[in-house]
Amino acid sequence: MPVEHIQPEGLPTPPTYSHVVRAGNTIYIAGQTSQNEQGEIVGKGDVTAQAEQIFSNLGKALASVGGDFSNLVKITVFVCDARYREQVAAVRAKYLKAPLPASTLIVAAGLANPDYMLEIEGIAVID
Numbered sequence: 001m002p003v004e005h006i007q008p009e010g011l012p013t014p015p016t017y018s019h020v021v022r023a024g025n026t027i028y029i030a031g032q033t034s035q036n037e038q039g040e041i042v043g044k045g046d047v048t049a050q051a052e053q054i055f056s057n058l059g060k061a062l063a064s065v066g067g068d069f070s071n072l073v074k075i076t077v078f079v080c081d082a083r084y085r086e087q088v089a090a091v092r093a094k095y096l097k098a099p100l101p102a103s104t105l106i107v108a109a110g111l112a113n114p115d116y117m118l119e120i121e122g123i124a125v126i127d
Contacts, residue, residue, distance in 0.1 A: 008064035011057055012039040020061050027065050027124040031078065032057040033116050047084045047117045051091035054120050059095070062124060071124040072101040078108045078119045088118060 006020040007013050012035050021028045034042045034050035035057075043049025062068050075096075077088060085105065101122070111119050 006064050008060050010037050010060040011035075012037060020064055022065055022126075025126050027062070027067065027071070027122075027126055029058060029061045029122040029124065031076075031119040031121040032061065033111070033113070033119050041113065041115045043117075044115050045117075047079075048087045048091060050117050051088045054118065055091060055095045058120060058122060061122075065124075065126055067124050067126045069095050070097070071126055072096070072122050073125050074102045074104075074123040076104045076106065076121050078106045078111060080108055080110060080117055082107045084118060 001024045004022040005018040006022065008019055011019050011032075017030055019030050019032075021030075032054045034053040036042050036053065041050075042053040058072075059069065062071060077092075079085065079088060111117075
């Protein structure tokens with residue numbers, strides 16, 4: 001099965017990884033942070049603004065393979081503080097509808113940049 005590595009339009013272009021990897025009909029989405037297309041952090045100190053940017057980025061990643069949020073089968077949410085859970089859940093509810101993907105929440109001591117308050121990765125299946 002061929003593997004395709006994708007750097008979707010509208011997302012920053014990292015030198016060390018691919019945002020999206022397609023292996024057959026399975027799509028792996030790298031952990032998305034609150035960076036915009038220019039690589040600027042959106043919502044420093046504001047977990048809701050960061051969550052909105054992250055879900056926007058996830059949408060762009062999914063669209064790059066012809067998918068949308070309904071194709072997600074698994075997400076992993078990394079937060080730096082368990083108290084962010086409710087704010088992230090409120091944003092998540094705008095994007096994810098039933099049937100909901102499997103989900104894991106991890107409270108991490110820190111992420112790749114000290115200004116990141118959360119990060120979300122995903123797995124999707126595209127028919």
